[in-house]
Amino acid sequence: MKKKTTLADIAKKLGVTISTVSRALNDHPKISTATKKAVIDLVDKMNYQPNNIATALQSGKSNIIGVIVPTSDRQFFASVIRGIEEVVRKEGYNLIICQSDEQTVKEQKIIDALLQIQVDGIIASVAKETTCYSYFDKIIHQNVPLILFDRVGQNIDTSTVVSNDYKGAYDAVSHLIEQGCQHIAHIKGLKHIKIYQDRLNGYLDALKHHQIPVDEDLIIESDLIDDPDIILEAGIKMTNHLFMTNHQPDGIFSSSDFAAFGSIEALKSKCINIPEEVSIIGYSNDFSSSIIDPGLSSVDQHTKKMGNSAGTLFLDQVNSSIGEYRYKQVVIDPTLIIRKSSSPNLIENRKAISR
Amino acid sequence: MKKKTTLADIAKKLGVTISTVSRALNDHPKISTATKKAVIDLVDKMNYQPNNIATALQSGKSNIIGVIVPTSDRQFFASVIRGIEEVVRKEGYNLIICQSDEQTVKEQKIIDALLQIQVDGIIASVAKETTCYSYFDKIIHQNVPLILFDRVGQNIDTSTVVSNDYKGAYDAVSHLIEQGCQHIAHIKGLKHIKIYQDRLNGYLDALKHHQIPVDEDLIIESDLIDDPDIILEAGIKMTNHLFMTNHQPDGIFSSSDFAAFGSIEALKSKCINIPEEVSIIGYSNDFSSSIIDPGLSSVDQHTKKMGNSAGTLFLDQVNSSIGEYRYKQVVIDPTLIIRKSSSPNLIENRKAISR
């Protein structure tokens, strides 16, 4: 059980003061190369590890960024996190990953905890439950940089990274129309969440611009935020429901890949051909989209790039002199990945996926 | 730009000393309820946030656990991480997630960084490149609890959580044999990694116990640690290769779900029926296993439970008085999830999956 060596230990052994050792290690110009060398040698020998906590206390910087996600085990968030890490680690930051489980209460607890830890910044995607953002304002008021991504709050004044959900939906639906679909259903998410609202608008506008009337019966709302298995089940149910009426759709644009998987399963068991009779497009380009048969067309959101941007925004903000910084809004254009589920003539080509 | 309020600020305002305030906040028994109340009130009013770093420096505890994974955006690791978090957050610990990208050099840098941050413990799964574990010994020597999971080192004396890979493989192959397979191929991983070695042994023993001769030509090694897309491609190639020889298998046991997806794709394009002509079983029970057609039988490793165990082991160790603690080895039995790819008579039942 050996205690950790501190600057004091090695100072004593060397017969100099702590400050000298500290300076030697920080490569201070006015320290003789002789003592520098002596210090470095001893540091190795005694297996000295600088105590970051002491430095953090002293400098007020922890070099830690808090990341809050609804859940870390979804491909989407996992990939964004990876993107953040890629850019911030280079500047010496570490990430603390926290999960809100979509609950406002947990989210608030996490924020308090992170502020207490003295994180240098917070990058977050808000929980589906959350409708009031005063807790996020709290972060800003404490002068801690806050970057929001994907699910951003309505009226928070801070930097954000979002995907262009309107465009993603618009492109997807336009593609369906070009394939000849005239009755396109839409599985939409909770309306108070902006990304789902944007996708709905993209859907509506695409119809409008192609002079296709909107049929309210073809728009179904669902809580798309849940375990993949559960959303898939819901997708099956909704699809069955759609095909029980007499306005049967010939295309489905789903705001969730998992719901779309359910649609495919439901149609297959009804022996309805995809895409000949019904075309389907999902959202997020989950790995399974390329696995399922037929391959599911989907909107790729470039998640890692979102993470990169969020990280970069954070670095911009901390590295800019105070008062100088202006919040930035980054919008990333998604890409429609076309697979068999929406394109009868496509020779299935897995290499089309760039992930 | 308001500075953070400290104990000193609120002490001054109240005309008492810092210690009084500190004690009031920690609910010290010998502080008058009057002053306690006064303190609490002011704390709210001044928006005081205790500075954990100062406490950490003072107590020597950071309440941070470092987690090292090869990559955080794989379902397997994401799920383990979630499992760890579930148990440790209750005791006030935060996780710092770091990715080695399978590289020994990065792994070592991360370890140094974590030790410097003064983490209270490290939970890790080692990079595929790593063959020498002296860096992990370094952690132990610094008296920092180290828990290894899944990919554990060969000769490190510490607590570990692993899946019973031998049993997983044995059960899978036995199942194939029971289904009538006589020529079972195996796609195995890098041999220096224990989990793959164990799965190979399980495969071999299952054959032996059923008096089936081993055919070396049916065993193919592949680097199963890579991007899912790449492994899938490799799976296609290996399968095509297998079916070019004159010992064609009637069953495939793959150490990776992704390679198995490739096998399915390859066989489908050859119009070979699964499972009638060839049965297939994968490993890890990835979400896509239930999506692909036919559903892929796979070995579920109970990843979240692995994370729970790792977290619990850590807590056990830090909470036990020093010198008292004995390392523990936890082995989690995996479960074979049977789907259509190995079972002609199965009515596909997605609800069989427990995840």
Place this chain on the structure above:
DNA sequence: TTGAAAGCGCTAACAG
């Protein structure tokens, strides 16, 4: 080129 000393924000032993 180095030393002495103050202080980052907090806790805790000791004293009243």
Place this chain on the structure above:
DNA sequence: CTGTTAGCGCTTTCAA
């Protein structure tokens, strides 16, 4: 019940 004091490990003026 509350104040005084020392100290966690390090950085950084100010002196020498």
